[in-house]
Amino acid sequence: MNTALVLIIFSSIAVTSCGFLASYFLFIKKQHRVKDVTLGFLFIAIAFRIAKSIFYYALPEISPLGVGLGFFGFACIGPLALIYFSINQTNEFKVKPIQLLHLIFPITGFTIILINSNFAYDLYLLANISLAAYLGFIASQFVFKSKAAELTKWHKALFYALVVLSIILIYQLLGENINTYAIGIGLSSLVMYFLFFYALQSPVVVKKSSAKALPTELLQKIKVAIEEDKIFMQPAISLAQFAEAIDTPTYLVSKATKSIYNKSFPEVINSFRIQSIKQKLSQPEFANEKIEDLAYDVGFNTASTFYNAFKKETSMSPREYQAQIFSKN
Template identity: 25%
Template sequence: MNSSAIMAIFSALALGHSLFLAGHLWASVKKRPSSFFLALLLTALAVRILKSVLVILIPESPDIIPAVGLVGLMTIGPSLWFYIKSFKNVEYKATRLHLWHYVPALILIVLIPFFNEQQMFVAYCISVAHMFLYITRSADFVMRAFRNYGRTERKWLSLLLAAIFLIWTTFFAQLLIESFITYLSVTIVASITIYGLSLWAGKKTRLFTEPRRIYTEKASQEVLQVGNQIEHLLTQERIYTDSKLTVKTISERLSKPEYVVSQSVNAYFKQSFPELLNYYRIKHASSLIESNTYENLSIEGIAYESGYNSISAFYRAFKNLKGVTPAQFKKT
């Protein structure tokens, strides 16, 4: 048995391992929303690994195999993004709007049978760029919310992002060097990465179990009370203008555990903490732009006054919530 066949078998085992983990996570979808997207991410990786394994074992494989690999590749990015967003938000729900992010993959399923070799290459280039876009978006989200995660959570998300980026580099390498070695590198890197993540995360079961929820009537009243207190701090004291504001800051201010503050934000406002901050900060920024008192204040100045220490983060949040840039909003 040659080395290529051995690597293909090893990768096939990694593929089965991915599907096993995905199946385990599917069973806990109702308990933890992020499990759905992590299972989808693992399934997409498994599909992409399957393509490389079959190409190695069956050099004259039919065109449908690379096509399936492209669909898996196009699914990895959105699944990673939604997993990152739902990671600490127990109220996060998968809606029909999420499907729009998977439309490119669905389009590929329909059109790929009609693609020639050149069109397949173009589709592969688009898929690699598509995945990179979601990786950078996910990394940016984690960086902005980094202080809101615990030590283990930070390490897990950092390892996951690094692993997916490493896998992406092998896909990118295939654009530059189309050879058997690059196909083999995809299976090797993806397989080792998945096994490595599994070994590390297997000892941190708390990352994949249901967060502590509040069931008693007394505790539910506490959530309502803490939610009211947080709302007061946001609306009356405008604590969102503090660029260093975190869940820990509020928990210390209210003398409440961090998990109570986090649960109260999710249950009371129906938003994650970063989403809540962006909402109030952009609302405040909009009022400053509309006010004649601050008409001489620059866009950058408005960003800092609203609690942002990054202009790019301010522009991105403003565009997401208002649909226009701060400059366009000011003109209107």
């Protein structure tokens, strides 16, 4: 078996695997529907781009339709990644007319290639630049600023994988011979394998089934106690005290908070305390309020614990957060 055939099989399996994973997100997983569909289309877009490289390597006389579909998938990677990173955990996302502008470049480029494939190289180069720009924006807004605290390991792995993929595709496009092109296919396939296997083992992406589902009544009782009764404002509230207050075993409370908020009980309590303080810091009447007093009001016992929790939640100090809020008003 020659090297070219091995590369084609290796890369084709990678594309097929991502196709299966995309089908899972599009048609089976229903935990966060909009996020799942977006991730499914993102995997399809990546698969289209790599599939085009495989076909071009195996059959240099690939049709304009194949080249166009590869371009369309390539040009959609950036917009889909931006949408995926923008959607929060509550699955709230509404398409606004202005967001449809992201489709102009993919659709226009696809049409141009169908009409005259001689423009394919230039359009693929522009797609590389476009993806780099999208990744730069995602980095500035979601990875290296305050929102980075909200990112899961999966989000970070996806971002860096897309960065590596972007570099590989630029290397492939600017390469001067078929060997460079082949190396690009192999390295791109490795990125797809990485995303495939990382997604399979990530509970954020592929939800693991639990041996026994927690009662809905229990989950609701805990949500009411935390979010409506604001039991988190009690100073030094412990897991045992909380469990006793709602007449529930501690191990069930611990499992339930992890199920609802994907955080441990102390992390949930501190998170809601921080959210309460953030609301006050965004209001002008609290502009001159002593930060430590606000922390004590929501249940923190020490200033150091509060500052550490606030920094972990927002990646900035309370005054920096307050200044950022007021600067936008």
